[in-house]
Amino acid sequence: MPACGAARDCVTRTDVTRKSRMSSKDSDSEILDVAVIGAGVSGVYSAWRLASCKGGGTPLKAKVFETSGRVGGRLLSVTPPGIPGTRVELGGMRFTSSHTRVKVLLEQFGIPTHPFPVREPQNICYVRGHRLRHQDLKTPALIPYNLLSDEQTPRSLDVGFVAVSAERVLRSMQKRCVDLAKVDWKDLAERYLYDGVRLRDLPLHYLLQRNVSDEALRFADDVSGYNSILYTWNAADGFPWNLDDFGRDVKYFGITPGFASLPTKLAKGFEDAGGQILFKHRLESFDVGWEGDRDLIEMQFAVDGDKRCTIKARKLILAMPRRSLELIAESGAVLGRAPENDRVRNLIRSVTPIPLFKLALGYRFPWWETIDPVAVVTDQGTQWRPIRKGVSITDLPLRQCYYWATDPDTGNAVVLIYDDGRDLEYWAGLRERRESPAYSQRVTEGGDAEWNSHKAPELMVNEVHRQLLEIHGVDHRKDIPFPYAAAYRDWSEDPFGGGANFWHLHVDSEQVGRDILQPKPSLPVFICGEAYSHQQGWVEGALQTADQMLATHFALPPPS
Incomplete structure (x- = not known):
């Protein structure tokens, strides 16, 4: 079998040399309709939906390839x-x-499923050496932070200082009071400026620091329990994510048999529809060529660590986060180091993996x-x-x-x-x-x-x-x-690189979210997963990007 890196760094439609590499022996071997890399949620969901929507009664030849020995990815x-x-x-x-x-x-x-309780009023919040209960966080006299007078109001303590800061930012941008529940953040990011700068070009933490006191910001950070959600974002994506996912009206639910039961069910549905999942298959490299007048993807896999195999498919779905994508060899028509692939690399690097x-x-x-x-x-x-x-x-x-x-x-x-x-x-x-x-x-x-x-x-x-x-x-x-x-x-260990991924500063996440689905429009290689979604850190985001990819590039109708 060809070794890792054998594929060339670039390819064009008129590349006769590359086309001629497909021998008669190659054309006789099995060619998949779709190869899916990654048996996390977005991978098995995409495979399940494709296998469940057979065109013209012809069974779809699809396989999922997974580096590890299990289904689930970051669900464990x-x-x-x-x-x-x-x-x-x-x-x-x-x-x-x-x-x-x-x-x-x-x-x-x-x-x-079952309700997933979080901030029970009797539970502890131990900050600055003070052992408070969650219900105490709305009583200014008990809070060991030097909050300003307008930050000690019942409303400020109730809605939280991310919401207070967001309201002040919006008031500055739109010259009027705005109901956060009705804000169109996409429109805001495109049409309005804060001190002459777009929100995507400003760090979330910077705007928080500008609009509440340092003590209020430290309080918000300490009692959040997280070390990343107020720091890693650009403001255009950071504000709506924090307000939507950690707002006071959000209700949480757990999965009684474990969250990993969902991708397990999806995997079984895919297999029942005729699909196959191959474990201990790590994608080392891939390139794009042609068979007749059709694109063909040739992939090189490491199997069980020390063996190699070549797989061919007409379409390739990379259901993978940033770090996993970066571990694939920088070769071929999509990931090669040629200048025409700079756009692909920039798309992949538009998010920051967060260790946890x-x-x-x-x-x-x-x-x-x-x-x-x-x-x-x-x-x-x-x-x-x-x-x-x-x-x-x-x-x-x-x-x-x-x-x-x-x-x-x-x-x-x-x-x-x-x-x-x-x-x-x-x-x-x-x-x-x-x-x-x-x-x-x-x-x-x-x-x-x-x-x-x-x-x-x-x-x-x-x-x-x-x-x-x-x-x-x-x-x-x-x-x-x-x-x-x-x-x-x-979860910072390879091949994940982090437990979640957040949008970089200066990134137009709406545009990247569309472009990453098919990073080179002329080639049948697609990317989906939580990393490039607008529900980052959540399973919903993985499903969201998969649905968008399947509708836009595979002509699948929306799920019922």
Whole structure:
């Protein structure tokens, strides 16, 4: 088989030499109608829809090629030992009430969901050494930040300082008060300027800094639990994303059998329609040629690490994030280093991968429930509530702690840690696998293969445990044992490069979102996935770009 990099760097329609490389032996081999690279959500969804919409009764010859040994991509649902009825999400973990594609697919496949609680009023917000409850964040006297007088109003604290800043930016741009719920951000980005500059050319963090105090911005960043969502965006995309996905009226839902059950169902639907998924197939390079008067893609794969194979297809879908695309050899008519491919490279690099990790810890009992309950005012009157579900937040490097589940039979419980962005530097040395041994799990029986294959670094587990006790104010208690099991997934590792992708400064995301679907209009190579969507970081975004690609370039009708 041809070695990686054998394909030429550029090709034109009149390239007779390239055309002649297709020998009679090549033309006799199987040629797929569509090859899909990546068995994440966008990949298996695209394959499923293509296989389900057969033209003229002729079965579509399609295959999905996946580097790893599983379906799901950045969806990774695992079962911890000692808690058999629970699926912990080491990858994507929820969807929102506005994610209609996800919602309808889950209903179609009969996959049950449940409310996903987040900021329960009794849960902890530990910032600047002050142990508050979430309900305290609307009481200025309790907040350890020097907010300005107009930032201490009930409304400012209720809607949040991203919304306050957005309102002030819009008032400056349009010379009138604007209802954020009715803003057309696309129109705003095209027609209006802020101090003579388009929003896509201004960092979100810059406009936040210009329109609220530094203390208000630090407060917003600390209590968000994230280290990236106020820093990485251009303002044209950052404002609507933050307001839509983390607004006060957003409702979240979890998937009871695990989010990975959705791509698993899609994969089965694709296979039932005659498709095939090939695992341990890593795309090394590809080039475009012709068979007669039709385009043909020739792909070189590494199989199981040490073997090679060549696959041909009439159309190629790269259902991959930025880093995965960059790992393909810079050769051929699309990715080669020739000047005519500069546009393709710029499209691919229009987003920033955001590193993040998940760490799940199993405990012998839910010790957080033994902390004294607090009074919470509800519509039914005052209730005394312990910490049982949702998330606690801190400005310590730990950042977010989700109380995931407690097993009703064994009493074992699991928490999930989420961290992204700047604080990952703190964990870098502790998670270095070459220096830090894996955490010694007290129990492994009952955990599924995925849990047991994602070993957590010992130093990291010990430090996370210490910070958990500090956040909850129980570091003096001797009855709280170390975790009996731990699992860890760092999504910054190849081939993902990050857990989400955000639009760069100066990028016209609307134009890029259209162009990336077929980066070279004359060639049958297509790109889809969460990275280049307008629902970045969400499964909905992966489905959104896949639907747009299938409608625009494969003539598929919109899904019902």
